[in-house]
Amino acid sequence: MFHYEPKDLTVSEVYKLLVGGVGPRPIALVSTISEDGINNLSPFSFFNTFGSNPPIIAFSPTRRRKDASHKDTYNNLMATKECVVQVVTYSIVGQVNLASTEYTSEVDEFIRSGLTPIDSDFVKPKRVKESPFQMECKLVDMKSYGEKGSSANISICEVLKFHISEEVFTNGIIDPQKIDLVSKMPGNFYCRAYGDAIFELPRPQMKQNIGYNQIPDFMKNSNVYTGNNLAAFALVENIPDKSEVDEFIKKILNENPEEIEVTEDAFFKYLEESNYLYMLKAVIHFAKVNHSQLNKFIQLTAKCALENNNKDFAWKAALYELNFHN
Numbered sequence: 116m117f118h119y120e121p122k123d124l125t126v127s128e129v130y131k132l133l134v135g136g137v138g139p140r141p142i143a144l145v146s147t148i149s150e151d152g153i154n155n156l157s158p159f160s161f162f163n164t165f166g167s168n169p170p171i172i173a174f175s176p177t178r179r180r181k182d183a184s185h186k187d188t189y190n191n192l193m194a195t196k197e198c199v200v201q202v203v204t205y206s207i208v209g210q211v212n213l214a215s216t217e218y219t220s221e222v223d224e225f226i227r228s229g230l231t232p233i234d235s236d237f238v239k240p241k242r243v244k245e246s247p248f249q250m251e252c253k254l255v256d257m258k259s260y261g262e263k264g265s266s267a268n269i270s271i272c273e274v275l276k277f278h279i280s281e282e283v284f285t286n287g288i289i290d291p292q293k294i295d296l297v298s299k300m301p302g303n304f305y306c307r308a309y310g311d312a313i314f315e316l317p318r319p320q321m322k323q324n325i326g327y328n329q330i331p332d333f334m335k336n337s338n339v340y341t342g343n344n345l346a347a348f349a350l351v352e353n354i355p356d357k358s359e360v361d362e363f364i365k366k367i368l369n370e371n372p373e374e375i376e377v378t379e380d381a382f383f384k385y386l387e388e389s390n391y392l393y394m395l396k397a398v399i400h401f402a403k404v405n406h407s408q409l410n411k412f413i414q415l416t417a418k419c420a421l422e423n424n425n426k427d428f429a430w431k432a433a434l435y436e437l438n439f440h441n
């Protein structure tokens with residue numbers, strides 16, 4: 116590990132560490148209006164939501180790095196206490212990037228970026244038509260830390276009204292595959308939340324689970340199970356006992372009498388097909404012939420069942436290995 120205290124680094128080095136390590140960051144596309152009525156639109160990735168009752172979001176238009184002056188967004192917010200915050204999708208990220216240009220205060224970034232302003236219901240700043248999720252907000256607090264370039268101005272806002280496109284809203288839920296959000300990574304890198312990049316990890320539902328610590332050591336010491344696999348194993352209330360495992364193996368053989376191929380090649384073909392039942396049948400055969408890598412094949416089978424959400428099968432298959440420990 117490298118170890119640093121911020122006081123020993125330049126501001127630019129600190130910034131690079133923060134934006135490299137804290138991410139991917141959601142991007143707020145913030146619309147404000149000046150006291151003179153000039154629209155302003157800028158992206159901010161120092162952004163998140165912090166509570167839903169009342170709905171609170173915050174973002175930080177920092178002081179400009181070169182001269183510590185305030186950005187237009189900050190000045191407009193302080194003057195009018197209003198903004199619209201919208202999300203950035205892949206289809207508009209190029210135009211959003213254009214809106215981040217440090218234009219002078221007189222420039223309307225809606226015009227420069229080509230994004231379309233539409234009226235809001237409760238606040239003066241316009242909404243961005245092309246964004247599928249828009250929040251009309253009032254500023255409830257401004258927390259500033261420091262007066263130098265890059266100092267934070269955390270703009271804490273309460274959402275007064277949500278606007279959500281029907282194209283991304285299904286049964287009251289924003290569909291992550293449909294909304295196609297992008298987020299900010301360090302430098303010029305972005306991240307697109309789409310396709311395989313989106314995955315599900317159910318929250319622990321039971322009040323009690325065995326926890327990582329109660330997983331048997333032979334499983335924790337495996338080279339096959341990952342930390343994520345072990346965490347999934349830990350989400351059960353009880354570990355099956357030996358009689359349950361024996362019963363399970365007997366059932367597998369009795370209820371699935373069909374002949375299958377029992378070579379290693381066939382095993383890996385079943386693995387590719389996520390056919391953990393056939394993998395286990397092959398493993399039971401490997402056990403009869405004292406296969407030298409039996410433990411590994413048992414673990415691959417249990418892991419496959421686990422990753423296909425059959426935790427009961429996975430646990431019993433994993434514990435089957437105990438029959439072959441000395």
Ligand SMILES: Cc1cc2nc3c(=O)[nH]c(=O)nc-3n(C[C@H](O)[C@H](O)[C@H](O)COP(=O)(O)O)c2cc1C
Nearest residue numbers: 157158159160161175176177186187188215216217
């Ligand atoms: C994707 C993206 C994220 C950004 N995030 C921030 C941020 O969190 N804070 C910030 O001060 N500037 C951020 N910037 C830069 C501002 O958008 C830029 O300084 C902008 O010109 C400010 O406009 P304004 O003076 O009209 O408020 C970001 C730029 C981009 C492209």
